[in-house]
Every structure is written in C-alpha cells, then in structure tokens.
Amino acid sequence: MSGATGLDHVGLLTRDGPALWGVYERLGFTLTPVSRQSNEGGPLATGNRCAMLRHGYLELLALIEPALPDNGVGRMIERFEGAHILALGMEDPEGNLARLRRAGLEIAGVAPLSRPVTDDGPVAQFERLPLPDAPEGRVQLVRHLTPDLLWQPRWTEHANGATELREAILVADRPAESAARLSRLAGLALEPDRDGGFALPLPNGRVRVLAPEVSAVILPGVEMPSRPAIAGIVLGTTDAGTTRRHLGHLPLRETPAGVMVPPSHAGGVALVFAR
Structure with missing residues (x-):
C-alpha cells in the first residue's frame, strides 16, 4: 500500500530526559525503559522512553549525549521544547519512496533506525521516510519492523x-x-x-x-x-x-x-x- 496507513506516534523533544519522563509518569503513563537510538552511522545523541497505547504512542525523546550526532534533534529543541515529531504509519517503504520522488521530493532513500527495547535486550527496528525540510518539525512516514517488541501488554495499560x-x-x-x-x-x-x-x-x-x-x-x-x-x-x-x-x-x-x-x-x- 503506497500511502499513510494510520497515526503512528507524536514525539516530544527535550534537553532534560529525566524531568520530562517524570512529568509523564506523574500524569499516569506507564513508560518503556530508557532506550538509546542508533542509525546506519552508529550511536546517536538521543534516547527515549515511550507511552505505548493500544493504538499509537507518545515518544519522549531527549538529548542524552550531546557530543554525538543528534540527527537534527538539537536544532528542533532550539525552537522550543515540546512536540516536534509527527509520524504516520506505512506498509510499503519502497513504494512510498517512489511515489514521493514522483511528486518531486528529494529523498535520498529509506532511513533505518534502531534501538534496544531494554538494556541488553532485543532491538526494535524501524524504516522512515522523513519529509525534507518541513517547517512543522520531523514529519515522516514510519514502518515498524518489530512491532511486537514495543506493544507489550505490560506497557499499554495506564493509570x-x-x-x-x-x-x-x-x-x-x-x-x-x-x-x-x-x-x-x-x-x-x-x-x-x-x-x-x-x-x-x-x-x-x-x-x-x-x-x-x-x-x-x-x-x-x-x-x-x-x-x-x-x-x-x-x-x-x-x-x-x-x-x-x-x-x-x-x-x-x-x-x-x-x-x-x-x-x-x-x-x-x-x-x-x-x-
């Protein structure tokens, strides 16, 4: 299917991960463990915790090690700390890439992203197609290659x-x-x-x-x-x-x-x- 398949997640960005994560725990969300992100170039400066819902989720993304490449997160935080990521689901990355290129968008290719779900645990993997230079923030299509690792019952129930x-x-x-x-x-x-x-x-x-x-x-x-x-x-x-x-x-x-x-x-x- 070439096109968005749903509302996947919204992501908040911050310099102070523990503070933001504490806010959402006090709001009554059960959060996943801290997870460091990587791409094909190696480890990134960012790490997240997520509030996984039965449908969709909230990503709480922080700069954990600013000396590493931050994949543009620092630039977005300079605007303000808050919601900068809007991700729509997709099923066919290559088909969507071809469609977007036909529409005149200059997209280098499907961008991989991965992160361990728990310390020394299995690695969740994703494929992304970000909208280039979107003033709204990081607006993208995303495909989950390992959805069962994230949507676990222990993380989808919230007080x-x-x-x-x-x-x-x-x-x-x-x-x-x-x-x-x-x-x-x-x-x-x-x-x-x-x-x-x-x-x-x-x-x-x-x-x-x-x-x-x-x-x-x-x-x-x-x-x-x-x-x-x-x-x-x-x-x-x-x-x-x-x-x-x-x-x-x-x-x-x-x-x-x-x-x-x-x-x-x-x-x-x-x-x-x-x-």
Missing part, C-alpha cells in the same frame, strides 16, 4: 485510562500550506475540518491543521512559541472519571474534545483526554 492516539493538532499561520505538505507525504486527500481549517483523515485517527484563531478555541489558553507547530494531542480513554480522578491535582481546562492538561504541565504540548 490515567489512556488507550489510543486519536488526533494531532497542528497550528499554522498558513494552514493550507502545512496541510498540503502533510497530504503530499501521506498520499491521502484532505477534507475540511469541522471547526475551520483542514483535516487529514486516517484509518485510526486524524491530523488537524488549524489557524491560530481556530486553535485558540480548540485549545484554550495555548500559545506556541513559534509556528507552524504541533500544539495539541488528543487521546482516547477507557473512562473519563478515571482520567479526571488521576489528574485532579492539575490545573485542567475544559475543551470541546475533553479535559486538557496545559502545555506547562505536559512537556510543552496540550494533552487532551477525550470524553
């Missing part, structure tokens, strides 16, 4: 009730341009967003691309330090009451989609737990 990644919300001063880039990468058609702007529908969720005035209604009080950017993430839950009880100590905001943890308490991105 806050989160079960699935439903939406990523991009805010852009020129939403039509950002939406067109996203559609080109995904190989899928856009549709009008219900609140104004654009939406990319996917089999297991969607990406919304909104102007700042629309985003201000969807995500009240959220202002991004620069645009275009991933401003919000919407998660499905098993039970809204469980979520509210677990997060009751935080300054939650009501939104049209559900209850929102503001960026100041979620690593730089608005985290909405849907009703």
